[in-house]
Amino acid sequence: MANDTNLFQNLISHCKEYGYIFQSSELYDGLSAVYDYGQNGAQLKKNLRDEWWKSMTQMHENIVGIDAAIFMHPTVWKASGHVDNFSDPMIDNKDSKKRYRVDHLIEAHAETLAGPEKDALLQQLDQLLAKDDYAGLKKLIEEQRITCTVSKTCNWTDVRQFNLMFKTEFGAVASENPEDNIVYLRPETAQGIFVNFLNVQKTGRMKIPFGIAQTGKAFRNEIVARQFIFRMREFEQMEMQFFVRPGTQMEWYNYWKETRKKWHESIGIPSEKLRYHNHIKLAHYADAALDIEFEFPFGWKELEGIHSRTDFDLSQHAKYSRKKIQYFDNDLDEQGKPYGNYTPFVVETSVGLDRLFLTILSLSYAEETWTKEDGTEDSRVVLKIPAKLAPTKLAILPLVKKDGLPEIARALMDDCKGSFMCFYEEKDAIGKRYRRMDAVGTPFCVTIDHQTKEDNAVTIRYRDSMLQERIPISEVKKKILELIS
């Protein structure tokens, strides 16, 4: 485990050193739990996103993709439950370190009091909550000598609100009531799909069962954000909401459970590093939920969530918008009658793109040592990123930077760069260039040497095996295209 931790530290350093991940605003000492993707990270992330997008939309005829805005009408988050369920004032006991919801703490205390006193206290509580008077709430707790059940002390921190959602102001002109101007940065992309359900269903003439996919940023004001890019305050989700006939949700839940795990395996994650974890305690909207977990260097953690969300979201939006959000199902039931109007049920697949990125990198990172033929030790640090995901596919290297070799290399570069990402390098000894390519995870190198001028052949060198072979220069592009497909 100590070794794993060490390896993970080294991976984090490696990510910075080779242009994968930088801490946000590092110039100003950084912003906690926010990270930037560098030149190689952005490309790897895009490749992962494209792979997911293709598997969802192109490979499923009944799934389409959208791109909803991050800003949404504030009522969306009232309907979804995010406003009410995640904005409660909290307080910590300094001795026991236990955290309480302030309203629960005071209500529990009120239960122990006589009728009139109890009513007076609850009334006071409501007034303070309505005014967001946190100082007043703390004073009330202290006046009432409310103690922690664990430590039995009345030694409390200040009352704080842990609001999950980031707020900002919408529009240039301040309203009389500041509440009117509040918009939230979405804490999940799913709601952008739900509010567009009818738009997509009607304009795309979609028939149930069908899905809507979306990738995009989401924002959560996490109390504790840790483990590098595993839990960030700004992150990217890849979600797909699959709309099904009520009663068939478990069937589809199981379908997506299988399908998604297989997809992860298809991009190179070994199946023994993946497992399911069923949720015992369900969220307010779900009737079944599980995580696909990956064994990160810091333990088994959620990579993707599969949730059966029932008709909760669509029903809530129907209620809050006072619009009918239903689907007319022309398919015939067992009695030969159309299923008719209903609110579809939803099965959600939701994977964290940043977590997937971290998964691929932690699988790819390796520190290797071996003994050379002459008996001396050699070593390298290599990112064995699957070729189809690697940021740069091919490095084109003239053995020396004269004798016409760079010209041949440049011509090959021009031939290939329209088809996949290439990198040209003529500085330093060839071995050193190979090591640099290993470190950034470029799977293939092609070296142009003096013999190339005679036989039009080049050496292709494979990152993972370090083996080399000789192929005609005219076949390089075709060969690489095969290897990355």
Added chain:
RNA sequence: GCGGAAGUAGCUCAUUUGGUAGAGCGGUAGCCUUCCAAGCUUCAGGUAGCCGGUUCGAGCCCGGUCUUCCGCUCCA
């Protein structure tokens, strides 16, 4: 959020009780022309995380703060 540890050049680290900040690697430019890094030469790069205090003098001592890591707590 609580407790613990850490922060010196891009990276890894020196600077042994407080006395003007150094190395290796890496980078740059050139030489060499060589199929698995570490040959030669050149150059660049740090107000020691930041702010304050003690002191004649602080990278080093003290306080605060920011960031990261570990443990706990939280996590729709």
